[in-house]
Amino acid sequence: MDGRPVLVCTEYEDATADLVIAELNRRRVPVLRFDPGRDFPTPMVLAARTGAGGWGGRLTVGERTADLSAVRALYHRRPSPYPTGSGEQAARFAAQENRRGLGGVLGALPGCLYLSHPQAIARAEYKPAQLAAATRVGLMVPATLITNDPGEAKAFCAEHPTIYKPLHAGAYDVAGEPAGIWAAPVEAGEIDAAVTHSAHLFQAQVPKVADVRAVVVGEQVFSARITAPPGVVDWRAEYQNLTYEPITCPDGTHGALLRFLAAFGLHFGAFDFAMTADGAWWFLECNPNGQWAWLEDAAGLPITTAIADLLENGASQHE
The missing domain is CATH 3.30.1490 (Dna Ligase; domain 1)
Incomplete structure (x- = not known):
């Protein structure tokens, strides 16, 4: 592949990743997409070598090859899990070697921006850690x-x-x-x-009048007010009966969200808040790899563009 590629690590059917890849293609940014849980060790081929600048070598998927030392960004979306190898001992051993070998190299690429790093995502998925971090950065927590x-x-x-x-x-x-x-x-x-x-x-239970989903990409915050029918506690159970509108994130909350992501080493987060009648936002949780495509259309939020900007610019804009 010519130029510095973006690696997209996700499952085969991922309409959200498709939006970002289409935008990167429009910008002529080279993209190598794969699903490690299904593509490795066939048809993927890994040949990684240590060097003075870190890991180099190549990653080949079918007829496309990426130079590991030149990867500008890795978009860790929704890859299938590595097979557990629950059968015979040799299969279990191979499965663990694949996860630690391929996964380990992909998590240690030199000069690569991670959106976000798989290990950072895993750490941030623990709700007790989220609630503690939200309190530390100044968010209101029930x-x-x-x-x-x-x-x-x-x-x-x-x-x-x-x-x-x-x-x-x-x-x-x-x-x-x-x-x-x-x-x-x-x-x-x-x-x-x-x-x-x-x-x-x-x-x-917060006496909310609406919910808010705030999607943070890099240092940009895209927020939507979500209104559900009266009496609905969890809006996710009423997708067919919701209304959306863009809403401005309060300045103090904006800074707190960036501090929250920095605490976990993340460049993306989908935050859920309960909003009370006085306009206060109460933190409920953060999905460090949450969905956002439906919200982009429903509330007119340019999230695809923001993600493509981050991936295209790579680590250079965070140095």
């Missing part, structure tokens, strides 16, 4: 309890209106059909011994 003690949960729910939300939005099925576990109100009388089975997150 009172929160994480426990497996039913007595503690009952006492917390008795203090104020409370919602329960999962600590991780993983895959979940109901009667064989994919389903989401949404944030939902919970009262003290509903708490029972089932709480002992795992950690639970309980949070004081």
